[in-house]
Amino acid sequence: MEAAPLFSFGVIADIQYADAEDGYDFGGLRRRYYRQSLNLLRDAVEAWAAERPPLAFVLQLGDSIDGLNARSGEAEGALEQVLAALGRLPVPVHHAWGNHEFYNFSRARLVRSGLNSHPARDMADPPAGDCQAYDFSPAAQFRIVVLDAYDLSILGREPDNPRYQESLQLLQEKNPNDNLNSPTGLKEPQFVEFNGGFSQAQLDWFNEVLKFSDENQEKVVVMGHLPIHPDASDRVCLAWNYEDALSVIHSHQCVVCFLAGHLHDGGYCLDSHGVHHLTLEGVIETPPESNAFGTIYVYEDKMILKGRGRISDRVMHF
């Protein structure tokens, strides 16, 4: 028997709920169970709520509702359903924002929604602008960093916003295709409209957080919608400037794990600096008889992932 963990938390990605018939991914190969995804979320919540000792929190890794809702005018209702399901948990839920949040809502609207899990600001010098990154300490000598992978993006902002203009310029420099969602022919195929990146202000802030954690002997788990390691993703689904985020992480000792969603097949690698990169399988492409969520039990020297359904169990030493 393992000793009791220091704390535990739930993880889930790419729920992409919509009250719509099943469909397929862009390639036409993977079925998307839009309506069932809400039932899978409810099953996840029920399983998490029954855990003893109770979880400390849940991380929702983005794409909580599908872009289909925007087209059918059901964005608000779909979000209400997802938040109501998560609201049955007696613990905080921390949300990353993905491309599908921005298909449905502006950044300004998200700040005023139940998907804004940013705690009241208590740390000095948060990242500049409308960046949604934040950090919190769930237990002594542990810290969670929530990164905003669409801080550079043309999704979620009006075209007259300077950050939109800067992002569009970068995207067009890297992607000459007429359809900016198409990675065809790109040297850096992650430069597509449905991805985004990290501003220098966010990277500077991230660096300061990790410096503090190094100085205080903390272990840090980082989460964001987009994967940042090519071995835990395909070449398209990475954050635009994933290398910049990796450099910040690798210039510190404290980061033990990076959690992402976006790539519905999931992925995992242990990188050259001993950081675990775990990309979670997406609920939306999970058949109704299975599921895709997990609980991570944190110990002084490791994290143990208990996966459900498509997500495998895994021990991540640090």
Ligand SMILES: Nc1ncnc2c1ncn2[C@@H]1O[C@H](COP(=O)(O)OP(=O)(O)O)[C@@H](O)[C@H]1O
């Ligand atoms: N290879 C591609 N070429 C052109 N458009 C694409 C390609 N892959 C995805 N898209 C488009 O990009 C958008 C996001 O893709 P989607 O599969 O919905 O993202 P996610 O994997 O986050 O669910 C959709 O409008 C989709 O049609």
